[in-house]
Amino acid sequence: MRLIVLAAAAALLAGPALAADGAAIYNSQCKACHGAAGAGGPAGPALKGVARRKVASAPGFAYSAGLKAKGGAWTDPNLDAFLTNPGGFAPGSKMFARAAQPGDRAAVIAYLKTLK
Numbered sequence: 001m002r003l004i005v006l007a008a009a010a011a012l013l014a015g016p017a018l019a020a021d022g023a024a025i026y027n028s029q030c031k032a033c034h035g036a037a038g039a040g041g042p043a044g045p046a047l048k049g050v051a052r053r054k055v056a057s058a059p060g061f062a063y064s065a066g067l068k069a070k071g072g073a074w075t076d077p078n079l080d081a082f083l084t085n086p087g088g089f090a091p092g093s094k095m096f097a098r099a100a101q102p103g104d105r106a107a108v109i110a111y112l113k114t115l116k
């Protein structure tokens with residue numbers, strides 16, 4: 001319960017400062033696979049415009065069958081669930097990285113929304 005309240009508070013505070021924190025988290029935990037500023041990398045799909053994009057829809061990336069079968073779009077709750085536990089969100093996902101801290105996820109999601 002307390003976590004839900006904290007997550008809601010974090011979402012309300014979402015703004016430039018949060019996105020800046022998210023950029024630092026992205027650069028240390030996501031960039032190696034997803035490329036600088038979400039340009040896409042050798043091991044991960046491009047994340048430019050990922051917010052609200054259809055799940056598993058970056059052109060030219062060979063997604064897992066599990067993520068392709070998931071359907072839907074990358075809403076905030078879906079991004080939060082995926083980053084919490086990719087294999088729980090989409091069984092068989094090829095992404096094994098996760099962001100364990102709710103605050104880190106809120107920040108990195110705010111940053112993903114700036115990638116256009």
Ligand code: HEC
Nearest residue numbers: 029030033044045055056057058063064067093094095097
């Ligand atoms: C070790 C490499 C690796 C790291 C590190 C990594 N990812 Fe991923 N990511 C992947 C792969 C591979 C996929 C495709 C998963 C699949 O096909 O099941 C993916 C998929 C995604 C997707 C879905 C994209 C789409 O087009 O549907 C998002 C969002 C995402 N990653 C965000 C992140 C964030 C944020 C981080 C940092 C906290 C991160 N990833 C760290 C490899 C990585």
